[in-house]
Amino acid sequence: MNFTDYSEIKNFINGEWIDPLSYSYLDNINPATNEVIGRIPDSIKEDIQLAVDAAKKAFPKWSVTNVEERFKILNRIASLIDENLEELALAETNDNGKPLWLSKRVDIPRASANFRFFATGIMHFSAEAHTMEDKAINYTLRKPIGVVGCISPWNLPLYLFTWKIAPALAAGNCVVAKPSEVTPVTAYLLSKIVKEAGLPDGVLNIVHGTGPGAGEAIVSHPNIKAISFTGSTRAGERIASIAAPKFKKLSLELGGKNPNIIFTDCNWDKMMKTTLQSSFSNQGQICLCGSRILIEENIYEKFKEEFVAKTKQLTVGDPLKANSKQGSLVSRMHFDKIVKSIETAKSEGGTILCGGNIVKPEGRCAKGYFFEPTVIEGVGCQCSTNMEEIFGPVVTLQLFKNEEEALQLANVCNYGLSATIWSQDISKANRVASNVEAGIVWINCWLLRDLRTPFGGMKNSGVGREGGWEALRFFTEAKNVCVEL
Numbered sequence: 247m248n249f250t251d252y253s254e255i256k257n258f259i260n261g262e263w264i265d266p267l268s269y270s271y272l273d274n275i276n277p278a279t280n281e282v283i284g285r286i287p288d289s290i291k292e293d294i295q296l297a298v299d300a301a302k303k304a305f306p307k308w309s310v311t312n313v314e315e316r317f318k319i320l321n322r323i324a325s326l327i328d329e330n331l332e333e334l335a336l337a338e339t340n341d342n343g344k345p346l347w348l349s350k351r352v353d354i355p356r357a358s359a360n361f362r363f364f365a366t367g368i369m370h371f372s373a374e375a376h377t378m379e380d381k382a383i384n385y386t387l388r389k390p391i392g393v394v395g396c397i398s399p400w401n402l403p404l405y406l407f408t409w410k411i412a413p414a415l416a417a418g419n420c421v422v423a424k425p426s427e428v429t430p431v432t433a434y435l436l437s438k439i440v441k442e443a444g445l446p447d448g449v450l451n452i453v454h455g456t457g458p459g460a461g462e463a464i465v466s467h468p469n470i471k472a473i474s475f476t477g478s479t480r481a482g483e484r485i486a487s488i489a490a491p492k493f494k495k496l497s498l499e500l501g502g503k504n505p506n507i508i509f510t511d512c513n514w515d516k517m518m519k520t521t522l523q524s525s526f527s528n529q530g531q532i533c534l535c536g537s538r539i540l541i542e543e544n545i546y547e548k549f550k551e552e553f554v555a556k557t558k559q560l561t562v563g564d565p566l567k568a569n570s571k572q573g574s575l576v577s578r579m580h581f582d583k584i585v586k587s588i589e590t591a592k593s594e595g596g597t598i599l600c601g602g603n604i605v606k607p608e609g610r611c612a613k614g615y616f617f618e619p620t621v622i623e624g625v626g627c628q629c630s631t632n633m634e635e636i637f638g639p640v641v642t643l644q645l646f647k648n649e650e651e652a653l654q655l656a657n658v659c660n661y662g663l664s665a666t667i668w669s670q671d672i673s674k675a676n677r678v679a680s681n682v683e684a685g686i687v688w689i690n691c692w693l694l695r696d697l698r699t700p701f702g703g704m705k706n707s708g709v710g711r712e713g714g715w716e717a718l719r720f721f722t723e724a725k726n727v728c729v730e731l
Contacts, residue, residue, distance in 0.1 A: 249333035249435055253284035257293060257454060258437035260300035261447025267292045272427055272456070277343035277581075278565050278574040280613040286430045289455035291463035294422065297451035298469050301393040301420035304448030309390045309418040313368050316416055320365035322443040327358035327404075330439070334404065334432055341431040342403060343574035343615065344528050345565045353405045357432075360408040363697045364717070368416035371718050382730045388722040390418030391495065394472040395464040397457075397485075398433075400426035400576050401531040401637075407433050410474045411450065413717035421450050422470060424461055426477075428577050430454050457481060465489050472721065475499070476533075479635070479661075479706045486709070497710035497720050499533070499702055501635040502663030505656035506536030507646075507678060510545050512668035513690065518549075522556055524666060524692040526619045529572055530639040531580075534664045534686070534693060537641050538632055540655050546645045550623070553643075554600045557619050563607045574614045575638060581615035584638040587631070588620065591642075596625040601639070627658050635661065649674060657683045662704030666692050685711070 255274070256263040266287035274284045287293070327334065334357075335349035344353075373386040396410035407425055414421050425433035437452050453460050457477075465473055465488045472495035475485050479500040489496055506521060524536040541549045565573030575581045588602045601620030606612055619639040625631045632642055646652040656665060665684040669675045672689075679687040685703040688694060695701075701713040710720060 249330055249337065249438070252337060252431045252434055255284060255286040255430055255434045255454060257287050257289060257297075258434070258450075258452040259293075259297045260303075260451065261441060263437070266290070266455070267296075274341070274430060275577070276340050277576050277578075278340075278611050278614040278616075280578075280615070283340060284431075286427060286434075287454045289453045289460040289463075291467075293453055293455070294460060294463040294467060297422045297453050298393055298467055300448035300451055301422055302469060304446055305390075305392055305420045308420055308446060308449045311418070316418070317365045317369055319443055319445050320361050320412060320416060323440055323445070324358040324361035324365065326439045326443055327354065327361065327436075330435075331355070334435060337431045337435060338403060338429075339565050339573070341429045342400065343565055343576055345570050345573045347568060348528065348573075353402055357404040357408040359697065360405070360412045364412040364416040367413075367714070367718060371417075371715065380731060382728050384726055384728045387725040387727060388719070389725060391471045391721060391723055392419065393470050394419045394421055394474065394721060395467070395470045396421055396423040397461055397464065397473070397475045397477070398423070398425050399477045400428040401528060401533070403429040404432035404436065406476050407436065409712065410476070413712075414474070414721045415445075415450060417718050417721040419721055420448060422464055422467075423450065423452050424455065424464055425452070427454060427456050462488065466492075468492070471495065473497070474712070474720070482708065495720065497702075497712060498708045499712060500663075500706060500708040501637070501661055502533045502535075502703065502707055503538060503633065503635050503659045503661040504534060504536045504664045504666070504684070505659075505682070506539045506666045507652050507656060507668065507682075508539065508541045508545070508549065509652075509667075509669040509671070509674065510542045511670045513670060516690070517668045518552060518556065520692050521553065521668075522560075525641045526557070526560060526572060526639050527693075529575055529617075530619075530641075531576060531637055533637075536664075536666050536692070537636060538644065538655075538659070539641055540644050540646050540652055542652070543645050543647050546643075550599065550643060554621055557621055558600050560619050562605045562616050562618060564609065564611045572616075572619060572639060574611070574616050576615075578615060580638070581617065584617050584636065584640065587636045587638070587640060591622050591625055591631040591640075594625050594629040594631055596622045596629075596631060596642070599623055599643075627655050633659055649678065653678060653681055660706045663707035664688070664703070
């Protein structure tokens, strides 16, 4: 397999790599250099139809393939991802702009872990039985849905692509998948891996293109019975408006504006180190980043001084260099959004404590989309800076006087994906965790993930849950059978 040439990406349909029917293509740009590194199909509904036809043809056999065989194939995919970690990580960095060390440490290992977890999980997935004393017994069948659509975002390309595909395949479905057109490379390379691993033709079809083009064609197709999507709340609203009237199953993991609640009795050193990570990892382009930092009054000034000083020490530069803590933003469009967000914060009365500037590295990255990690204070809790998702290396500081006020500030936002709580008082931490409006809560840690646990948000952060049995339940239909004794 050649993992170094991705200049001509093709659709992967029915086990073959083919051009889009329109022969229309999009440029693929390395955001760290602003150079075109290849082109990808700009697929249309006719390409989606080919993929659906292939998936429908493959479904009858794959849906009854025994779980031991599915395990072997999915586990083989995981092993091949591990074997090609270096090449996949480099491709991810060139495509996304994130530091290479991050791709090696997080993105690619998690992609293989996703396949390995669900390969094993399907071996232990079981249904329920309920007895009605001496009258009857009910047992539940869980059947694969059929053809499902998986649409993933650009921030963690292979990581989140596999997070959807692996449970769908494990449950016996056939998949039509679309990666983000901004970061298509590792999805294309995954097609080579699944082919080598022996996944039957048509079981996984990967179609490239835009959201309004290929994405909407997937969502609206009458033979695609479920949609799993991760991305912006705006796009999620559009998907729901199309899919809901057709009664498709929906899993929507959307935006976040996550509070990081820091109490006086925290473990200071651990809190400070982790808060830097939760603020700026992947240039702040993770839906779980804590972009609203809430600090108890009597430690506010101490926190501000140290946090700003440490933020200034983060090196922004060439993502291929080991000392670069921050790489480039993912695209020109997103870069412009971040720049605009700083002007908005200033207009709302915010003070830029550090950052807020474009970075121009020397050498090959002089034309890339780099931006300083930015810390802002003085913005009201209901201003757009604290209410709307920025999704970049930008955080705000807010002061609270007590537990009640901390919860008010945390819950005022329309998002409810995650929250982080820092306190050595376990009763207080659990109290706040119970009352904060978020689907995922970390106490004295961040991004510590157990793949068995449910993942998803409240309010504008989405509908449904992914992970563990939740994912396998989503990708199956439950059927109750009642047998009278």
